[in-house]
Amino acid sequence: MERKNKDLIYASIIWFVLTFVGEMLLPSWRFIASPPYSIEGELIDEAFNLLLVLGFPVFTFVLVALFYSIFRYRVKEDDLSEDGPALHGSTSVWLTWLIVTGLLAVIVLIHPGFTGVSELRSNPTADMVVQIEGQQWNWTFTYPEYDITIDKADTLVLPVDTRIRFEVSSVDVIHSFWVPAFRMKIDAVPGLTTTMYLTVTETGTFEENPNLRVQCAELCGTGHARMRASVEVVTAEEFAAWVEAMQANAP
Amino acid sequence: MSWIKGILFGVVGYLAGYWLSISLGVERGTEAPFAIGYVFFFAGWLLGAGVWDHWARSWFGLENKTPPTKESHGWKRYFMFSTDHKVIGVQYLVTFALIFFLAGAFAMAFRYELMRPGRDWLSPKEFNTVMSTHGILMIAVAVSAIIGAFGNFVMPIQIGAEDMAFPRINALSYWTTPPVVFLILGANLLQGADYGFDFGWTAYPPLSTVAGLGKLFFLLAFMTLGLSSILGALNILITVIRLRAPGMTWGRLPIFTWGVFTTSFLSLIFTQFVFTGLFMVVLDRVAGTAFFAPDQGGGALLYENIFWIYSHPAVYVMIIPGFAIMLEILPTFARKPLYGYKWAIGGFFGIVAMSATVWAHHMFTSGMPDWMTVPFMAATEFISIPTGIIFLSALGTIWMGKLRLKTPMLFALAVVFNFLIGGLTGIFNADVATDLQLHDTYWVVGHFHYTIVGGEIFALFAGIYYWFPKITGRMFNEKLGKLHFWWMFLGFQAVFLPMFWLGYNGMNRRIADYIPELAGTNMWVSASAFLLGASFLVFIYNVVNSWVRGPQAANNPWGARTLEWQIESPPIEHNFHQIPTVTGHPYDYGVEGSVHAVLAPQAEAAD
DSSP: OHHHHHHHHHHHHHHHHHHHHHHHHGGGHHHHSOOOOBHHHHHHHHHHHHHHHHHHHHHHHHHHHHHHHHHHSBOOTTOOSOOOOOOOOOHHHHHHHHHHHHHHHHHHIIIIIIHHHHHHHSOOOOSEEEEEEEETTEEEEEEGGGTEEETTOSEEEEETTOEEEEEEEESSSOEEEEEGGGTEEEEEOBTOOEEEEEEBOSOBOTTTOTTSEEEEOSOOSTTGGGOEEEEEEEOHHHHHHHHHHHHHHOO | OHHHHHHHHHHHHHHHHHHHHHHTTOOTTSSHHHHHHHHHHHHHHHIIIIIHHHTGGGGGTOOOOOOOOHHHHGGGGGGSOOOOHHHHHHHHHHHHHHHHHHHHHHHHHHHHHTTSSSOSSSOHHHHHHHHHHHHHHHHHHHHHHHHHHHHHHTHHHHTTOSSOSOHHHHHHHHHTSHHHHHHHHHHHHOOGGGOOOOSTTTTOTTGGGSSOHHHHHHHHHHHHHHHHHHHHHHHHHHHHHHOOOTTOOGGGSOHHHHHHHHHHHHHHHHHHHHHHHHHHHHHHHHTOOOTTOGGGTOOHHHHHHHHHHHHHHHHHHHHHHHHHHHHHHHHHHHTSOOTTHHHHHHHHHHHHHHGGGOGGGGOTTTTOOHHHHHHHHHHHHHTHHHHHHHHHHHHHHHTTOOBOOOHHHHHHHHHHHHHHHHHHHHHHHHSHHHHHHHTTBHHHHHHHIIIIIIIIIHHHHHHHHHHHHHHHSBOOOHHHHHHHHHHHHHHHHHHHHHHHHHHHTTOBSSOSOOOGGGHHHHHHHHHHHHHHHHHHHHHHHHHHHHHHHOOBOOSSTTOOOSGGGGSOSSOBTTBOSSOOEEOSOTTOTTOTTOOSEEOOOHHHHHO
16 A cells, blocks of 8 residues: 555656646747737637647646556566556546546636637628639639739738638639638638638738748649648738739729 | 459459440440449459358358368468358458558658659649548558457457357458459559549548549448448447357456447447448439539538548547557556446447537538537537546556566557547647647648557557467567567657647648648658658568467467457367356456356367
């Protein structure tokens, strides 16, 4: 009995230290992730961070129990002389485990689960509409408020700090409209118009950050991998100038 | 032999079906005569492979031929329509090991293409087909390998039965699988516009309704695989319910048998959905229906729903047997009872019950109504609770044990480690917010390889090493087994861990080409993939060499308690000299005086 308690104490200490150090280091994941360019992207990064923070103690718990057992209880490979103690786990151990795992599930379900859905997908207002149409294997961007349509576009120009509603559709098979830097995607489904709301927070171009690109994210046939377009986020003034130039060039 | 006769009958059947459909007025040059021809090929194949000789003759008043036995046909019975569950188990094991290596070779092919950005040697269309072929063949392995091999070989012995409940249906479910491989490889060999299938194993329409014979081949292959699953599941359920030895109560059933049993519920109930979904796609292609054609009033999202109602439970069809092998092996090599035996069974049933409620978490970005994402997110978070039970059961079993780190044990412990990473990364996919970024990226590729390869395939290898002495009667080389383990384990981590980073940083799934900024990591992943692939050469050498000239194995080399270890290695036909009487729990290590089963003394019974 004494040895059992000692092992529990040692393992708990290792678990605590490992978890503590890990939790200190975890937020630095942002240094190796490409930065988000939208309010929604920030929210998603926060949700990602929170799930990391909540998941990490579970990770270390299993890891410590696993490796502590392997190193502490290892015997010679052919030694069948002695059996371990016949532990079955008391009901209280199992109930505690169920309650802890259940609570963790409820916590992540409420936040960032429910909160995430309500923040990202429940406000149907926008300052501007951009229609995205996918076809094998390129994109058509339409700005209905400005009467601009760009067929087989290679660049999507967007104004910064503007809440945009993307209305996404497809003429042939299922595509998916994804801008990795915005952290959001929505499928382009033939026969449906799907929507996605975004506010871009920083200007930039594909050349500065390759994740500023429209990338088809649903396998759509031969040209799927290259079904891309650059994204250029510009200031409101630059956007107005771009609109004017586009309208002037229109036939 | 069955293979040759099956192919001959199959070709005759195909020609007959093709001719019949043309003469009934089906238009030449369309896909319909091929589809009808395949149905006749399939019937001919089964008849030739053995259904005629051993089954159908009696329908016409003829005498059935007796199935091959060791005495009558020796090793040749492994290539024949045997109804012996142990022969069928070995047939499944070897067939699916070959499919596994074949599918792995396809992965090597496309990882070579992905080593550098830009095009190396595969055209985008070839890449898509090679990637899809890898996918569907691995799905076949994951769905069928453990259930087919050990569900057949080990389960009946564990419950003290002489064979499966329906031996001929058992043979039928095995002989249903070769046409799957014929079709998949056939699609890869077609030329021109008919070549290949470029829509992934998910086969979402309208992409999967675009013309091309290779695409039709894929759909027919997947349906055939489904048929095999349904037949196998039915047989396992009845066997476990009806054929347990005296005293083998539900509370004494070995955990592996419980895993196979609960999995079979899933296969039996849900495989029908994917069969139906694929059948509707085939009808859209050949019969002019428009179930999934949006321009004619069909719905593209409808297919996604039908497909995932099967295909999410399918991942539990894959992983529950993996968990079950892990929980079977841990007590043996920890010399301790399975911790929380009844809770673990509850965990299996919990997963089974909840698996049907989570499917739309594959569709968070599909444009389904936002409010509808919430219940699926909730169900997905909650399915972590029964999974957590399995984990505590595993950890409680090794805690304070006497751990003997032999090869099967190393693989079983690796299942805990790998599935931990696979499970935790799944929570990020279950959360709607983070899934908007992660869906359809390499994050998901990393996640499901950690769960299915890291969980199930590592368990499959654990099972192969664990039951190898029982199946072959010979011991494998322990040093080579350990070498294979460490090589495969480290190679696996090196391939799939970086994928989480790739996914978050903008690399989506199923792409033949990527932006140059991701080149370094992809080079690493490809190089590691070749390393991982090479690890199986050690396995193949060890297994083949040991099977031929390994030392004789003892009846119970691991000191295990379940019934398969109390009989000869390899077991005699019908397993037992006399049906055993079960008197106690299978995992009572360290329990004074507990006896799992009483067998007739072998020498006495043999007299």
